[in-house]
Amino acid sequence: MENEKEFLRSHNIKPSIQRIMVLRFLRMNPLHPTAEEVYQGLINEIPTLSRTTIYNTLNFFAEKGLVKVLNLGHNETRYDLNTDEHVHFKCIKCGRIYDLYLSCNLPQKGDVVDGHIITEREVLLKGICRICKGKKGGDDEVQV
Ligand SMILES: [Zn+2]
Ligand SMILES: [Zn+2]
Numbered sequence: 001m002e003n004e005k006e007f008l009r010s011h012n013i014k015p016s017i018q019r020i021m022v023l024r025f026l027r028m029n030p031l032h033p034t035a036e037e038v039y040q041g042l043i044n045e046i047p048t049l050s051r052t053t054i055y056n057t058l059n060f061f062a063e064k065g066l067v068k069v070l071n072l073g074h075n076e077t078r079y080d081l082n083t084d085e086h087v088h089f090k091c092i093k094c095g096r097i098y099d100l101y102l103s104c105n106l107p108q109k110g111d112v113v114d115g116h117i118i119t120e121r122e123v124l125l126k127g128i129c130r131i132c133k134g135k136k137g138g139d140d141e142v143q144v
Contacts, residue, residue, distance in 0.1 A: 011064045021046060022057045023066075023081075032070060032078040032088075032097040072097070072124060088122075091129035098129065 004023045008015040025041050026033070033041070039054045058079050061067045068080040072090065082099055089098040104123065111118045 008066075011061075011066045013060070013064055013066065018046065018049065018053055019057055019061075022054065022061070026067065026079065026081045030081065030099075032080050034076065034078050038079070070097075070122065085121075087125060089125045089127065089129070091132055092126055093128055093132040096129055096131070100125070 004020045004027075005015040008019055008023060013019060021042055022038060025038050029037070029041065035051070035054050035058055038058065039049065039051050042054070043049055058067065059069075062069045062079070065083065066081070068083050070078040070080055070088065072078060072088075078097060080099075084101075086099045086101050087104065089100050090096070091098075106121065106123065107113050107118050109118055109121055
């Protein structure tokens with residue numbers, strides 16, 4: 001995997017320490033963290049970090065096409081480093097979000113359906129994930 005600096009530069013982003021740290025965190029936590037999770041994950045390493053910096057960095061990444069913003073309802077905004085076409089599966093027990101590669105016949109970006117132009121496609125499946133499915137009770141002990 002190319003290093004963080006190169007990766008940021010290839011997206012026309014000037015690599016600052018915060019940006020490198022946020023990118024590294026996203027790479028190490030591929031289960032679509034929220035901004036708050038990114039903040040909690042980095043605050044020990046960068047004590048001067050603010051939530052605003054995290055939000056701004058993530059939104060800047062999104063603007064540059066480096067991450068996808070997922071709006072999964074209930075004001076739950078998550079960030080996805082995987083910009084390949086894929087659908088999401090959300091576990092209703094533990095809340096983990098998984099990437100699934102399915103070929104579905106839904107319209108693509110740019111298609112016109114009934115006169116409406118599709119500009120985004122976000123498919124969310126819900127259910128019980130393989131980890132929770134294998135557990136016998138004790139839902140509360142799920143580690144995220
Ligand atoms: Zn689960
Ligand atoms: Zn994803």
